[in-house]
Amino acid sequence: MMASEDFAIGEDGLTKDGYRALEKRARAAMYVRSAIILAVSLVICGILLIFYGETGWDRIFLMPVPAVMIILAAYLLISPAIYYARYRYRIEEDRIDVRRGIIFIRHEIVPVERIHQIEVFRGPINNLFGLADVTITTAGGLAHIRHLERGVAEDIADSLNDHINKILKERD
Amino acid sequence: MTEEIQDAGGIPDLPPDEPMLYHWSVALENSLYSAVILFLTVFLPLISMEDTNAPMYALAAYAGLTGFAIYVFYWRWRRTTVTFRENDLHIFRDTLFKQDKKIPYNRIASINVNRGVIDRVLGTSRLMFNINSSVNSVIPEAVVTLRTDLADKIRHDLSRKIYGSNLDAHTEDNVIPSVVSISNRDIILHSFLSQPTVTALTGVFFLGVSIYETYFMMAGGELTAMLILALTFFITFGVIPITVQLIHYYNYKIYRIKDTVYIKCGMIRLYNTSFKVNKINAVRLKSPFLARLMGRSYLEAEVVGLGASDGNEKEITPLMCPLKDRRTIDAVMSQVIPEFVYDRSPVKQPRIAVRTIYARAAVLSLISVAGICSLIYQAVYLEVISSDLSKIFYILSATVVIVFFLHGELSRRIVEMDTGEDHFSFLRGVLDRVLTTVAYDKVQTVRIRDGPLTRPYGLATCRVRLLTASGSAPVVSGYFRAKDLEVISETVLERIKDGRYDYRAYL
Structure with a gap:
């Protein structure tokens, strides 16, 4: 578990434990994603309200709707900044270590030895900002390092692939 | 199809390195399934049309489609071969969708036998080959249907090659006793008491409602929607889970030869499951509430590469021991999977966790009570229940708070973890x-x-x-x-x- 000072980035671009932060444009990409989710939610909410109006039911049941929408909008507005500030990753010889989260902070550790496959994926939003996600496949499921600068993502994938191939060759 | 290809339906010995057809029962079984499905989806809808020629159209369409399906399955059967080669299994299908699959024997995690009703009537067995999974292997890599004697021979020849077992099919089936004595009475008890408590209570609740509604109907009332609903839920949550367990685990037997665990069971369909001990990832000792009161638990294993062609989850997490006392469970552990036996020195959740547990119970209580109260308000508004009755429901909703806090307090005392040298364990659950x-x-x-x-x-x-x-x-x-x-x-x-x-x- 990390205290808030543990997330602080030093002059070398690393935390005191050697974790890296994301590029600033990753935060912009997160905001765009949030804006899209908010717009879609508002449209769905509007459709539901119109439908509800047709039923003629008591308006008291509509009371939670604005509250939920305000909470959702606040969350989508604030969450990219927090997610960005708390997103830290570290790639070592034996492990991939990712810390992320907004309300709940998850610390995920993937032993390099367990990796089966590495994939670099770019969605339309990431593409817009020159970013990419690295998806790590293990026999127990997937792990991700998200919103990396495209070159960094390719380098990570290449180095991990080389490492996995080296392990497999040693076994042969 | 060349002349050298032999029909596995008539050859008792394994032809080395020669392609052979599956048993013709594959084509028959697929044709029968298609006939039933087409009857439900084509014949019945067509015959119920308001047209004087409907029966003729229905019969013609049904006969035509069924005939086509039979031809396709026959064609597919004639053009699919399996070859048991020196180092791998080769399946070749020369149809519209061509298949050329080679499975090296050293990649095979388990070879299981599955015999359904049709297989038992025609004397065939389905051999299911599962490989070491990459992400999952719910479906076997290959399913080959052959005559039972041939299937048994192949399974044992390959088991010898893969696992180093020197026993033949006859010795294995008849001589080797189960590690522990499991009677069918144990299996019946297991079927009833191994159900999760919530599922069992739901079943009992709907049984009660069904009895009440039946009594009401017999006293001069009518068949109500509530009775149909209650019976449906009772069958879903009570009858089906118990019956499935009973049918699957009847005649249960478990033993280990060298590094391979063998499990045999089944009332209608026979399940022969075998897997290497090193394919077990985890073992789960489960004790549902009622079973625990009787001092009983059961043991399951999480195994890699045990896909079942019929999607039967019970084959994916095989039962290592049905509901038995702790001494029997320990005997199974020490004789079948001693690799998972270690001296545990568990730690309980720290004292400070009580704050988290109670805070969580408070949050869950708040959300639940708000939800329930809103439902009661809605029910009163729509005149489903009376205002007087709603007061009782409002008071009853408060019991949710008690349940959450009681659950939290009990879990604080029960939940534990342990980190050993080769294994670690988590104990969870209240009921x-x-x-x-x-x-x-x-x-x-x-x-x-x-x-x-x-x-x-x-x-x-x-x-x-x-x-x-x-x-x-x-x-x-x-x-x-x-x-x-x-x-x-x-x-x-x-x-x-x-x-x-x-x-x-x-x-």
Whole structure:
């Protein structure tokens, strides 16, 4: 578990434990994603309200709707900044270590030895900002390092692939 | 199709390196299934049309489509061959969708036999070959239907090659006794008492409603929608789960030869499951509430590469011992899977976890009471219940708060974890308890999570993902100090680094 000072980035671009932060444009990409989710939610909410109006039911049941929408909008507005500030990753010889989260902070550790496959994926939003996600496949499921600068993502994938191939060759 | 290809339906000995056809029962079984499906989806809808010629159209369409299906299945059967070669299994299908599959024997994790009703009538067996899974292997890599004697011979020849077993089919089936004595009475008890308590209570509740509604109907009332609904739920939550368990595990037998575990069971369909011990990722000792009151538990294993062609989950997590007393369970553990026996010195959740547990209970209570009250208000508004009756429901909703806090308090006393040298374990559950023992070497990823209710106290929960047969099977801990949970990931990494983890041991 990390205290808030543990997330602080030093002059070398690393935390005191050697974790890296994301590029600033990753935060912009997160905001765009949030804006899209908010717009879609508002449209769905509007459709539901119109439908509800047709039923003629008591308006008291509509009371939670604005509250939920305000909470959702606040969350989508604030969450990219927090997610960005708390997103830290570290790639070592034996492990991939990712810390992320907004309300709940998850610390995920993937032993390099367990990796089966590495994939670099770019969605339309990431593409817009020159970013990419690295998806790590293990026999127990997937792990991700998200919103990396495209070159960094390719380098990570290449180095991990080389490492996995080296392990497999040693076994042969 | 060349002349050299032999029909496996008539050859008792394994022809080495020669392609052979599956038993013709494959084509028959597929044709029968198609005939039934077409009857329901084509014949019945057409015949119920308001047209004087409807029966003729229905019959013509049904006969035409069924005939076509039979021809396709026959054609597919004639053009599909299997060859048991020196080092691999080769399946070749020369149809519209061509298939050329080679499965090296050293990649095979298990070879299981499955015999359905049609197989038993025609004297055939389905051999299911499962490989070591990459992400999952719910469906077997290959299913080959052959005459039972030939299938048994192939299974034993390959078992000898893969596992080093020197026993023939006859010796194995008739001489080797089960490690522990499991009678069919035990299986009946297991079927009833191994159900999760919530499922059992739901079944009993709907049985009660069904009886009440039936009594009301017999006293001069009418058949109500409530009776149909209650009976449906009773069958779903009560009858079906019990019957499935009973039919699947009847005539249960378990034994181990060298490094291979064999499980045989089944009332209608016979299941012969075998897997190497090194394919077991975790074992789960489960004790549902009622069974625990009787001092009984049952044992399941999480095994890689045990796909079942009929999607039967019971074959993916094989039962290592049905509901028995702890002494019998320990006997199975020490004789069948001694690799998972270790001296546990578990730790309970730290005292400070009580704050997290109660805070969580308070949040859940608040959400639940708000939800229930809103439903009651809605019901009164729509005149489903009277205003007077609603007051009783409002008071009853308060019991939810008691349930959450009681559950929290009990879980604080029960939940524990243990980190041994080769294995770690988590005990969870209040009514139904599950002790999961996991081998460090099977851990794929470790995720430690802390949130607003745990972070202030330095607590977290841990989710471990394993190499699985059923997709994803996470193992989750209770609330423990984050540092204690990090021991798991550190041990996994240390074992890889210092060589205690040897990949060759799991091939």
